Amino acid sequence: MEQKEDCNDWEQPLLKKETDVAAEMAGQQLALKPIKPVGLSWRGVSLSIPLKGKKNKGKTKEILHQVSGTAPAGRVTAIMGPTGSGKSSLLNALAGRVAFIKGATLEGELSVNGVPVESGVVRRLCAYVVQDDVLYSFLTVQETLTLATHFYLPSALSEQEKATYVRDVINALGLAKARNTIIGDGQVRGVSGGERKRVSVGVELISNPSLLFLDEPTSGLDSFQAQSVMSAMGSLAQSGRTVVAAIHQPRSSIFDLLDMLVLVSEGRIIYAGKAQDAVSFFASQGWCCPPQFCPSDFFLDVISMDYRSPDLEATTRSRIESLHTAWQTQQRKRGVEEEGGLGEGMGASPDAGVDRGYQSSWPMQFWMVFLRGLKQNKRNKFALAVKILSNVFFALVLGAIYSKREGNPPGQTSIQNFIGALFFVAINQAFGNLQGVIQVFPMEKYIVQKERAAKAYHLSSYYLAKLVSELPFTLLGPFIFACIAYWMVGLEPSLSAFLIFTGFCLLEAICAVALGLVVSALSRDVPTATALAPPVTIVFLLFSGVFINVKSLPTGAQWCPYMSFIKWSFNAFAVNQFKGMTFACPDPEGKGCMSTGEQVLALYSMDEYGLWQCALALVGITLIFAGLGYAVLRVTSQKYLKMIPPSNPPMPTLLSAEGPHSV
Numbered sequence: 303m304e305q306k307e308d309c310n311d312w313e314q315p316l317l318k319k320e321t322d323v324a325a326e327m328a329g330q331q332l333a334l335k336p337i338k339p340v341g342l343s344w345r346g347v348s349l350s351i352p353l354k355g356k357k358n359k360g361k362t363k364e365i366l367h368q369v370s371g372t373a374p375a376g377r378v379t380a381i382m383g384p385t386g387s388g389k390s391s392l393l394n395a396l397a398g399r400v401a402f403i404k405g406a407t408l409e410g411e412l413s414v415n416g417v418p419v420e421s422g423v424v425r426r427l428c429a430y431v432v433q434d435d436v437l438y439s440f441l442t443v444q445e446t447l448t449l450a451t452h453f454y455l456p457s458a459l460s461e462q463e464k465a466t467y468v469r470d471v472i473n474a475l476g477l478a479k480a481r482n483t484i485i486g487d488g489q490v491r492g493v494s495g496g497e498r499k500r501v502s503v504g505v506e507l508i509s510n511p512s513l514l515f516l517d518e519p520t521s522g523l524d525s526f527q528a529q530s531v532m533s534a535m536g537s538l539a540q541s542g543r544t545v546v547a548a549i550h551q552p553r554s555s556i557f558d559l560l561d562m563l564v565l566v567s568e569g570r571i572i573y574a575g576k577a578q579d580a581v582s583f584f585a586s587q588g589w590c591c592p593p594q595f596c597p598s599d600f601f602l603d604v605i606s607m608d609y610r611s612p613d614l615e616a617t618t619r620s621r622i623e624s625l626h627t628a629w630q631t632q633q634r635k636r637g638v639e640e641e642g643g644l645g646e647g648m649g650a651s652p653d654a655g656v657d658r659g660y661q662s663s664w665p666m667q668f669w670m671v672f673l674r675g676l677k678q679n680k681r682n683k684f685a686l687a688v689k690i691l692s693n694v695f696f697a698l699v700l701g702a703i704y705s706k707r708e709g710n711p712p713g714q715t716s717i718q719n720f721i722g723a724l725f726f727v728a729i730n731q732a733f734g735n736l737q738g739v740i741q742v743f744p745m746e747k748y749i750v751q752k753e754r755a756a757k758a759y760h761l762s763s764y765y766l767a768k769l770v771s772e773l774p775f776t777l778l779g780p781f782i783f784a785c786i787a788y789w790m791v792g793l794e795p796s797l798s799a800f801l802i803f804t805g806f807c808l809l810e811a812i813c814a815v816a817l818g819l820v821v822s823a824l825s826r827d828v829p830t831a832t833a834l835a836p837p838v839t840i841v842f843l844l845f846s847g848v849f850i851n852v853k854s855l856p857t858g859a860q861w862c863p864y865m866s867f868i869k870w871s872f873n874a875f876a877v878n879q880f881k882g883m884t885f886a887c888p889d890p891e892g893k894g895c896m897s898t899g900e901q902v903l904a905l906y907s908m909d910e911y912g913l914w915q916c917a918l919a920l921v922g923i924t925l926i927f928a929g930l931g932y933a934v935l936r937v938t939s940q941k942y943l944k945m946i947p948p949s950n951p952p953m954p955t956l957l958s959a960e961g962p963h964s965v
């Protein structure tokens with residue numbers, strides 16, 4: 303990169319407007335409801351995070367250093383910078399969504415329409431589109447948005463009004479063609495990446511926010527899709543909304559759609575103002591953007607750190623420092639007090655129009671989440687097929703291994719075979735059903751966190767609906783398993799015994815699902831949950847009554863088996879099978895063998911509890927797991943850092959002498 307004395311030998315680069323999608327979107331009339339314009343400005347935003355490790359005790363890392371700027375109403379403001387420069391951190395700080403970290407500090411001042419506000423006010427006022435789209439993969443675009451209307455629009459609105467609003471959002475975001483396509487994910491083909499991003503935006507638009515934050519809305523999209531997403535954002539800004547997006551490196555046609563630009567590098571501000579003026583600011587410092595260059599590429603080339611050698615690192619660091627200082631000096635010289643952020647609604651109360659309550663009643667929330675869960679499970683044919691086939695497979699394997707009959711009454715070897723078969727059933731139901739939950743729920747947690755933050759529903763309505771909507775799909779597998787395995791293995795040939803066996807298979811499955819919810823709630827993601835599940839289940843397995851007799855446990859540990867749902871299920875299966883049974887014994891006096899089922903139950907200490915007690919214990923443990931899962935979800939709900947006033951007063955900020963809304 304070459305620094306020049308004079309940029310006049312080049313023409314100032316004029317960005318040509320690309321026509322394709324941008325023009326198409328710009329021509330679109332947004333039929334969304336009118337909103338109150340909101341201008342946001344910030345001063346001296348600094349974020350520091352404590353460093354990890356014993357060596358770094360007491361040290362902090364400064365992620366943002368006194369960053370100031372504005373996002374005027376009705377404009378698209380882009381936060382740009384090299385990777386790791388602090389774009390997402392700044393976006394989160396402005397949106398009041400910096401995740402709470404012990405020892406971290408977030409300082410700064412936020413104003414909405416010129417009125418100083420706390421970061422929590424902006425959080426409630428804005429909609430935030432996260433980088434990774436968190437949507438239910440088996441719902442269609444229309445269903446996803448319709449559900450959002452039930453969550454975020456007043457329940458007083460009629461179904462017709464909600465449907466009209468969904469139609470308007472679909473049209474405004476150019477999603478008409480994809481209306482009935484499912485969202486999809488890595489496994490199932492659905493809408494395109496750009497459409498998915500626009501659906502994420504659409505969900506946020508349902509609550510009709512004035513202020514929209516987007517974290518890397520174009521990352522992972524091809525240039526056409528990226529363009530269409532940003533064109534849609536341009537149209538939203540034209541309808542009066544304030545759009546703030548962290549973008550890594552937009553192509554020139556996207557850069558052309560930006561009104562305001564905030565450039566950060568190493569957590570420091572390099573430029574904040576009209577996007578079209580950034581080239582002349584750089585030129586004034588001797589960094590001339592060649593005419594054929596895309597300005598965003600050029601800016602990033604100039605403000606990126608180069609770590610390839612100590613010399614390059616020192617050179618780039620001093621270049622960034624000098625640009626940062628030049629920007630600050632220029633701001634001081636102009637000496638105009640900040641007036642940015644004042645939109646047409648200037649002076650309007652920042653809280654105006656912010657409804658913080660739940661829009662629908664508890665039963666309605668329950669019903670909506672329940673229906674969503676049913677649809678998601680029903681349409682996930684692959685997962686359903688795996689569930690059924692794995693149960694059929696294990697039932698056939700069990701049936702084939704244990705199918706050999708041994709006379710009437712059965713001989714001594716039958717005791718071992720029955721115990722083995724029943725123990726396998728207890729393990730299979732525990733592991734199989736637990737696995738089903740932990741493969742899905744950790745991901746769903748993020749959607750729930752996001753929806754809960756937007757006050758879509760109470761945690762209790764969600765949690766109960768989730769449990770209930772899982773039941774039909776959870777119970778189908780164990781039911782099929784019981785129907786096949788019971789008769790193939792040749793267990794007690796009576797209908798009542800079969801029904802009891804099936805009932806306990808189902809009860810154990812529900813208990814395993816509840817345990818799966820606890821494990822998922824404790825885990826950050828699917829791999830963590832998958833790693834956590836086996837040790838947890840093995841503890842319950844250890845106390846199942848097969849590996850160690852309950853009476854042989856040390857005094858302090860004798861309560862452990864009572865928490866083992868595998869023990870209670872196995873106990874119930876055994877009582878159902880062995881009670882009243884007789885076995886042939888080679889010795890006429892019965893020496894060295896067991897001639898009754900009761901003797902078998904006594905040997906395993908399973909004669910103390912009847913079927914009802916086992917059932918009650920399973921119900922109790924299920925309730926404990928369900929309660930624990932709920933408590934973990936509640937405790938681990940996302941907390942945010944509060945922005946406190948700066949310890950060192952920041953310098954006054956301005957964007958342009960004409961005022962930011964004159965862009």
Ligand SMILES: Nc1ncnc2c1ncn2[C@@H]1O[C@H](COP(=O)(O)OP(=O)(O)OP(=O)(O)O)[C@@H](O)[C@H]1O
Pocket residue numbers: 351363365383384385386387388389390391392403548550
């Ligand atoms: N919670 C955290 N703990 C430690 N370091 C963090 C934390 N959050 C951010 N950082 C660091 O702060 C810097 C800025 O991170 P941030 O995600 O804001 O950058 P970014 O510009 O959005 O990067 P990218 O374009 O790669 O997403 C990075 O060096 C990052 O590693």
